[in-house]
Amino acid sequence: MNALAPGTRVRVLNVVVPGHVRTPFYVRGKDGVVAGIVGEFDNPEELAWGRTGDRRRLYRVRFLHRDLFPQLPATGDEVDVEIFEHWLEHA
């Protein structure tokens, strides 16, 4: 996947994978906007088993609170979450 530009609308995958994952449940399946690229880092899902070298792009994704918690009273508040590229698809 090519690098996602800031402003790109993305959706977090809603899948279950084994082992250690740093994509919290509360953003899975939710839409947000790429706020920036953090950099390239070793995939924590592999580091969890002692394996290095699986480099992945890490993005900062900005979500509207009302999109994450539509059942709660709407505000203009936001939540920024760092998400690895393999958890994102175009929205």
Add this chain to the structure above:
Amino acid sequence: MKSPHDIGGDPAGPIDTADHEKAFWEHRADAIRNLTRHVARTDETRRVQESLGRELYDQLGYTERQITAMVQLFLEKGILTTAELAAKIAEIEARERAE
């Protein structure tokens, strides 16, 4: 199915906003963690903590979870054995009784 650590967005009770003194042993546990990153990576200790199961995860305090996870990793990697740990703990208890 969420792991017990993945709690962002869950309802929960009031927050105890007071500062609590850290116990000295927690600094020692932190020191172990900081000095053994080459043998037990941060994400490995997180993985173990996440797999402790809801009961243990909720009942153990932060540092208790941390040392529990580190010990499990050290055992898995053959750095320590259960016999060594048992003997050392017995030694520590004997010292404590002698004080």
Add this chain to the structure above:
Amino acid sequence: MSTTHDHPEHPDHHLPMTYHEKLTTAVLELLIEKKIISADAVRREIEAIEGRTPQIGAGVVAKAWTDPAFKARLLADGNAATAELGLDMGDSNLVVVENTPQVHNVVVCTLCSCYPRALLGLPPSWYKSRAYRARIVREPRAVLAEFGLRIPDDVTVRVLDSTAVTRYLVIPLRPNGTEGWNEEQLATLLSRDAMVGTAVAREATVAR
């Protein structure tokens, strides 16, 4: 060879040790015996852990308040800017954010307890608590209210969840009436909570 006795008297010394305290001591002594770590390294590391306090972060923020060029560098690249001050962020990617009249930032690690330890020391109990980690993303304003902080409706609350390598530091709004204050004076207005986002900077009072 007992490392419990290598350290000066500490408050817990005379209470019976819990299982996890004994486990910690056992692991420490075994790792030292096996030469995986040294007793000296442990001593130095504990000193380093105890030496990291929010005063370090307060110094960085106070400098950002007084030096606009430094602040710009800090916001652009937290690791490089703090390195100018001799600070080492370790493996963390430091991102410094500033509160503005439009946006109030607050930091959490919902998955565990990631925290900018190099700048603020050890995280407070509340930061590591289930209640804070669960609720701050769900109902940030209600949580901030428990800290005595009410954010006006026309200000956006932005919660920063440290899920990967980034550790965040918040630059609070600089209080009114502090024109001409030096960094040392400004640092006294900065609590740890203000640099996490659960408080604002203290008001400037008459006595300097």
